Amino acid sequence: MEIVLITVALLGITALIMPALGLNGTSPSKNNIFGYITTLVLSLSIVAIAYNAFNLDSSSSTDLIGLFRNDLIGSFVAITVLTVSLMVSISSIDYVKEQTNLHIYYSLILFTALGMTILSFAVDLIAIIVAWELMSLPTYVLAGFQKKDPHSNESAVKYFILGAFSSGILLYAISILYGLSGSTNIYMIIGALSQLDSLLNPLILLSAALFIAGFGLKMSLVPFHAWAPDTYEGAPLTIGALLSAGTKKAGFIVALRLFLIAFPLIAIYQSWTIAFAVLAVLTMILGNLAALTQQSTSRLLAYSSIGHAGFIIIGFAVATPFGITGTLYHMFNHAIMQAAAFLAIAAIDRGINQINVDSYAGLWKRMPVTAFSLTVSLLALAGIPPLNGFWSKLVLIGAALEGGALGEWGIILAITGVLTSVVSLAYYALVIKKMYMDDSDNLTPVSEPKHILFVLIIATIFIIASGLYPAPFYEFAANSAANFPNIFS
Numbered sequence: 001m002e003i004v005l006i007t008v009a010l011l012g013i014t015a016l017i018m019p020a021l022g023l024n025g026t027s028p029s030k031n032n033i034f035g036y037i038t039t040l041v042l043s044l045s046i047v048a049i050a051y052n053a054f055n056l057d058s059s060s061s062t063d064l065i066g067l068f069r070n071d072l073i074g075s076f077v078a079i080t081v082l083t084v085s086l087m088v089s090i091s092s093i094d095y096v097k098e099q100t101n102l103h104i105y106y107s108l109i110l111f112t113a114l115g116m117t118i119l120s121f122a123v124d125l126i127a128i129i130v131a132w133e134l135m136s137l138p139t140y141v142l143a144g145f146q147k148k149d150p151h152s153n154e155s156a157v158k159y160f161i162l163g164a165f166s167s168g169i170l171l172y173a174i175s176i177l178y179g180l181s182g183s184t185n186i187y188m189i190i191g192a193l194s195q196l197d198s199l200l201n202p203l204i205l206l207s208a209a210l211f212i213a214g215f216g217l218k219m220s221l222v223p224f225h226a227w228a229p230d231t232y233e234g235a236p237l238t239i240g241a242l243l244s245a246g247t248k249k250a251g252f253i254v255a256l257r258l259f260l261i262a263f264p265l266i267a268i269y270q271s272w273t274i275a276f277a278v279l280a281v282l283t284m285i286l287g288n289l290a291a292l293t294q295q296s297t298s299r300l301l302a303y304s305s306i307g308h309a310g311f312i313i314i315g316f317a318v319a320t321p322f323g324i325t326g327t328l329y330h331m332f333n334h335a336i337m338q339a340a341a342f343l344a345i346a347a348i349d350r351g352i353n354q355i356n357v358d359s360y361a362g363l364w365k366r367m368p369v370t371a372f373s374l375t376v377s378l379l380a381l382a383g384i385p386p387l388n389g390f391w392s393k394l395v396l397i398g399a400a401l402e403g404g405a406l407g408e409w410g411i412i413l414a415i416t417g418v419l420t421s422v423v424s425l426a427y428y429a430l431v432i433k434k435m436y437m438d439d440s441d442n443l444t445p446v447s448e449p450k451h452i453l454f455v456l457i458i459a460t461i462f463i464i465a466s467g468l469y470p471a472p473f474y475e476f477a478a479n480s481a482a483n484f485p486n487i488f489s
């Protein structure tokens with residue numbers, strides 16, 4: 001636990017100090033120092049959490065005054081979100097170098113990373129809501145960081161309003177659950193709820209429904225998804241990567257802990273597992289169908305991310321160790337794939353100042369490395385073998401076919417997952433076709449941003465390598481999932 005606390009302290013102290021470093025102002029040529037400091041701190045944090053995970057197994061855990069639990073699943077998610085934060089930090093050195101107040105920008109990234117890290121280990125509802133706000137509040141500012149862009153301001157306002165709505169719903173859900181159980185610790189709530197009169201089950205279900213709505217807004221599940229495309233399009237593209245690949249994952253881990261620990265009552269489990277199954281089907285269908293009509297690559301990736309959110313919650317619906325393994329495995333893979341895709345279009349935006357699909361014609365001749373990295377990322381998102389996205393999708397489809405307690409709903413989830421993956425290949429292929437098969441009047445090579453290029457090369461190598469050799473990452477996810485008992489056995 002000490003390593004986790006040190007990591008949290010490192011992130012928090014650096015985030016607090018960063019604004020003070022820029023009080024006297026810096027020249028544009030020295031603004032990069034804030035990016036390098038943030039990159040160093042995030043790198044050290046990943047190493048620390050990885051070392052922490054290395055010294056844990058699926059059965060080991062330690063508590064800190066009932067608020068946090070140092071376990072393998074927390075380490076897994078923390079590594080995931082910190083890796084996304086690191087990718088964004090490095091890429092931002094190129095993407096926002098002409099912006100002012102970069103000391104604030106990087107401080108907010110660190111605060112977001114801090115909130116996500118705390119959420120990964122939090123097992124108390126009060127700690128969760130505090131960390132939730134610590135994660136969310138900086139992103140409201142980051143979404144509108146391009147102050148002179150009206151689209152950025154609009155996205156920030158929309159995100160703030162719906163984010164506040166999400167927090168309010170969660171607080172109401174927490175109040176009901178506390179009133180029923182007398183505790184805010186997730187592991188103590190289950191004991192209290194199991195002793196309640198069955199006449200109070202409707203209130204438990206109401207609390208569960210409110211939690212689904214609150215988390216659904218952050219995770220952009222249908223019908224709580226409307227904010228995501230506008231926000232991802234208006235926000236700086238690096239922040240779009242952070243929102244779609246990072247903060248959403250922190251929402252998933254909190255939902256996992258809550259629903260698989262606090263709500264595993266046989267009397268009510270079928271209601272919320274069926275609810276997740278319905279949400280998964282709707283989210284996969286709408287996200288992928290809407291992506292087909294998009295001309296903006298940022299909106300296309302936003303709807304793609306919505307579709308993948310539906311894929312991820314298949315594990316929630318199945319609620320078996322295999323299903324949870326698939327959820328964690330796809331969370332990790334999607335974080336890398338989605339971040340790489342968003343950062344690739346950020347590089348393209350810096351190079352040709354365009355993010356429309358039609359403007360990508362002949363891009364492979366102008367920005368060959370970026371085009372190749374974007375291609376690999378999109379194919380991985382589609383689930384094309386032997387890339388890493390194929391294996392995590394396969395695990396989730398296999399878990400759905402097993403069904404758990406879902407019965408025929410498992411078959412529906414599996415079929416929907418396969419069909420929507422085929423649909424996704426259509427819009428991903430359109431982008432790839434534009435880059436490699438369509439001609440353009442302007443084929444002049446442009447400079448590819450070196451820091452973003454570094455991130456894209458590493459991400460591309462990882463996507464390919466972890467697809468060719470998936471065992472270590474699958475085993476990490478499986479061992480993490482073992483933290484949860486099979487509640488339906």
